[in-house]
Amino acid sequence: MKRANPDLQSAYALDTPEGAKQLYADWAESYDQNFAADQDYLLPEITARCFVNASGRGPVLDIGAGTGLCGFWLTQLGIRTIDATDISPDMLEQALRKDIYRDAIEANLMQGVPMPRDSYAGFVSSGTFTHGHVGPDAIPLLLRIARRDALFSLSINARHFQDRGFAEMFDQLQSDRRIHNLSLPEHRIYGDRATGPHRDDTALIALFRKT
Structure with missing residues (x-):
């Protein structure tokens, strides 16, 4: 059954992969307008700009x-070679309609992305590492x-x-010398037109490189 009004509160309340797939199946067609545009969602552009300003390159x-x-x-x-991954096939279907991705990979990030080692020179993520998600x-x-x-951005x-546990994870990855050059600039997620409790x-934009 389709939810009448998928929203940010519903997204933050997610606690299972199945719940995420259902929510985003319901939200996929209206997400760009009813959430991103209406709430003046700045984070995707900010995340991309941080990546490019730090000399990021593809494949991403x-x-x-x-x-x-x-x-x-x-x-x-100016970044051209980009793949998309998401747990929701419905959201990926909408993404592919933008004709900007080389490939789309349906995956649960907590189980890993089924790609070979050394596949990518860059990684971006906007709005995924948060409560109820990853x-x-x-x-x-x-x-x-x-x-x-x-x-990574x-x-x-x-x-x-x-x-x-993000702070602890980054401390461990740095201690193990798996990443370097970590910085954490803070940015607003939404612009002045946003409404509601959020x-x-x-967001902190975790910028770092794999060692």
Whole structure:
């Protein structure tokens, strides 16, 4: 049964992969307008710009690509070879309609992306590493398919950076010398037209390279 009004609160309440697939199946066709445009969603552009400004290059994997908002901005900024991965086939269908992706990979990020080692020189993610979605344990799985010195630009909801274990994960990855050059600039997720309890939320953009 289709949800009448999928929204951000529903997304943050997700606790199973099956629930995520159902929510985004219901939301896919209206997501770009009823959420991204209406809530002045800045994060996809910010994440893409951080990647490009840090000298990111392709091939890039757009993690939790959704309908392709971050991938769209990558192409606007000159990045051409991009693959999309998401748990939702319905969101990926919408992303492919933008005609910006080389390939689309349906995958549960907590189980890894089924691609060979050394597949990608860059990784972006906007809005995926947050409550109800993907936790820090996915990051080592992404390193498996990253080339040496691959650049990551991952948005992480600032409210959950400590309590969901992201800070601890980054400390461990640096200690193990698996990543280097970590920086965590903070940005607004939404613009001035946003409404609701999350309108002032911020995200940390985790910028780092694989060692």
